[in-house]
Amino acid sequence: MSAIFGKEILDYIYNLFSLEDEVLKEMERFGKENDFPIIDRYSGSFLNLITKIKKPELVVELGSGFGYSAYYFAKALENGKVVLIDYQERNIERARYFFEKGGLTDKAEFRVGDAVEIAKEYKDIDILFLDLEKLRYLEAVKTLEENLSEDAIIIADNVLWHGNILSETDRKAERLREFNSYMSERYRSIIIPVGDGLLLSVK
Numbered sequence: 001m002s003a004i005f006g007k008e009i010l011d012y013i014y015n016l017f018s019l020e021d022e023v024l025k026e027m028e029r030f031g032k033e034n035d036f037p038i039i040d041r042y043s044g045s046f047l048n049l050i051t052k053i054k055k056p057e058l059v060v061e062l063g064s065g066f067g068y069s070a071y072y073f074a075k076a077l078e079n080g081k082v083v084l085i086d087y088q089e090r091n092i093e094r095a096r097y098f099f100e101k102g103g104l105t106d107k108a109e110f111r112v113g114d115a116v117e118i119a120k121e122y123k124d125i126d127i128l129f130l131d132l133e134k135l136r137y138l139e140a141v142k143t144l145e146e147n148l149s150e151d152a153i154i155i156a157d158n159v160l161w162h163g164n165i166l167s168e169t170d171r172k173a174e175r176l177r178e179f180n181s182y183m184s185e186r187y188r189s190i191i192i193p194v195g196d197g198l199l200l201s202v203k
């Protein structure tokens with residue numbers, strides 16, 4: 001990244017463009033207190049904006065945690081729904097609690113289990129969001145390609161792997177590089193250097 005993205009500039013753009021929402025703030029506090037990894041606030045605003053532009057009917061999220069990233073999708077949805085999937089029941093229950101608080105449950109479906117297996121049940125996915133185990137990104141996208149709508153968008157978090165994406169000794173970095181290469185060859189893709197690196201791809 002260029003030097004213009006120092007802390008002060010980042011704080012400036014984060015504060016300028018963050019979505020103001022009390023439930024999101026509560027979720028951020030919960031994440032911090034429990035050391036639970038969630039997408040960065042600016043990435044959330046990005047997901048929200050993309051959803052507003054795309055107007056999807058169906059967003060499927062692999063690895064929803066307690067619903068922070070999914071909340072950004074849900075807030076921007078007009079008619080569609082977001083499917084939250086996590087294999088930890090307590091995460092999904094917490095997501096349900098936060099969505100109820102934000103009045104967004106009618107825009108969401110909550111599922112517990114393996115994200116790739118559950119996602120296979122859905123057809124015509126307009127936005128597929130990957131935030132599950134990093135070793136499975138490539139498998140997930142290959143498995144779900146036939147479930148995507150004609151002009152689907154794929155978004156993946158952590159594709160710069162905390163700045164270690166070029167590491168030769170980190171297995172996750174190596175697998176994420178394979179994923180990034182696949183996405184660059186098969187789709188029109190870009191990595192947006194916000195948060196931990198967000199990959200955006202279209203067919």
Ligand SMILES: C[S@@+](CC[C@H](N)C(=O)[O-])C[C@H]1O[C@@H](n2cnc3c(N)ncnc32)[C@H](O)[C@@H]1O
Nearest residue numbers: 038039063065068069086087114115131132133
């Ligand atoms: C980084 S956290 C998700 C954070 C969430 N996307 C957010 O930004 O608010 C990753 C989550 O994925 C879940 N997870 C990882 N692999 C999974 C899988 N194969 N199936 C279902 N859930 C998975 C974990 O339980 C964890 O809650």
